[in-house]
Amino acid sequence: MGRTSDADERLKAAALDLIWEDSYGAVTIDQICQRAQVKKGSFYYFFTSKSELTVAALEQLWTEKWKPRFDSIFSPSAEPLARLAGHLDFVQKANLEGRTRFGKMVGCPVCSVGSEVCTQEPEVGDAVRWLLSRKRRYLESAIRDAVAQGSIEPCDPAQAAQALEALIDGLVSQARIMNDPEPLSRLQAMAFDLLRVKSAGMPRLDRLDRLATPA
Amino acid sequence: MGRTSDADERLKAAALDLIWEDSYGAVTIDQICQRAQVKKGSFYYFFTSKSELTVAALEQLWTEKWKPRFDSIFSPSAEPLARLAGHLDFVQKANLEGRTRFGKMVGCPVCSVGSEVCTQEPEVGDAVRWLLSRKRRYLESAIRDAVAQGSIEPCDPAQAAQALEALIDGLVSQARIMNDPEPLSRLQAMAFDLLRVKSAGMPRLDRLDRLATPA
DNA sequence: TCCCAAGATAACCAACTAGTCAACTATCAG
């Protein structure tokens, strides 16, 4: 019953893009509406504020993009190291895709928004924290499996995951600030070094993929 | 000759505080003026825009706070590992001081502003990049000396400094997002682990200080 | 078919924003 619409979807997509490229604070509701081809009256029909829209956009980013992607990459059917390598590869590729799409390095929208508004917009902060804590579990689980398997040095998986995430986010942030993909070019080597992956030479993704494939 | 003033100093201090606590985009010129007890006319007497004020504030942060501090911490008269430990300790302490002053974890103003506005305010981006590249040299030099001395495993100092900075900034960012100093509590252990510091047990700052003191 | 709920829209407002300016005032050099 009643008229149908995908204006709310367009608003979420527009908001995420604009915030990703610039920043939360630099983006106005008017801009979001213009990009989404939606009049402001309709904006306020679906959302009560920029922060509410942002929370909705982040939730959708998680359920429709990140979670499916992570469920695939971190599938327990794959070797622990292949999961980690897959994720590092994903981070690298996602950043390069972002550069193609926006014409510059844009980093990670979740971390950027989180760091920017966690002190001002509590609901956005909650959404970011929830999302990051979910993401952390994938890393932690893969590291725990790797330790159990003996493919990395014994360590506390929670702490190792925290350090790994810091390293990744730090390098992604550097790449955005420098507008240069270079900090990400040795991502896997740095991450595997941090985790003390046991292997001579640098593990290759394709080799690990082969390992992950049932023989 | 003529009237004297420290209004520009007050403006720089106010801007840095407000931006540090909230974010660049969330702070208005009116707010900065109010905090600095300066009328807007005077603001435009000294600066032409928020970005110009921000650049001036960042430059002053470097010359009056960071550079003297780093020159002391990274004094080549100290043991390389003591320099690194001193810096990690400084990062930790600065974050805790920030929490005392602002009532919450505020992270690093340079990294936060850099990540936020590097795509929009080229001059602020330039200032941040310059400042971060200067900071990097301290780390790189200390790591190089540590390698030469044999106190950490051989590595490329530039890459190790890049990774170390990413780890530190990532953890600082996590602490801000979580509003919790916990991610910084094992900072030295994580950093020394990343650098593969050669020593049984965890190096203590006081022990390293003793090493740094001429016998 | 036609009703009515869901959604779209333009026009509107009040508050805030950056930025300007002419008049005013303090200070230092001579």
Added chain:
DNA sequence: CTGATAGTTGACTAGTTGGTTATCTTGGGA
């Protein structure tokens, strides 16, 4: 003391911002 210089002030404008509302339109179900 005095005048030129450096800095201050409040009042002003014009454009933008978030947010509201009454009215119009669409489409699915009875």
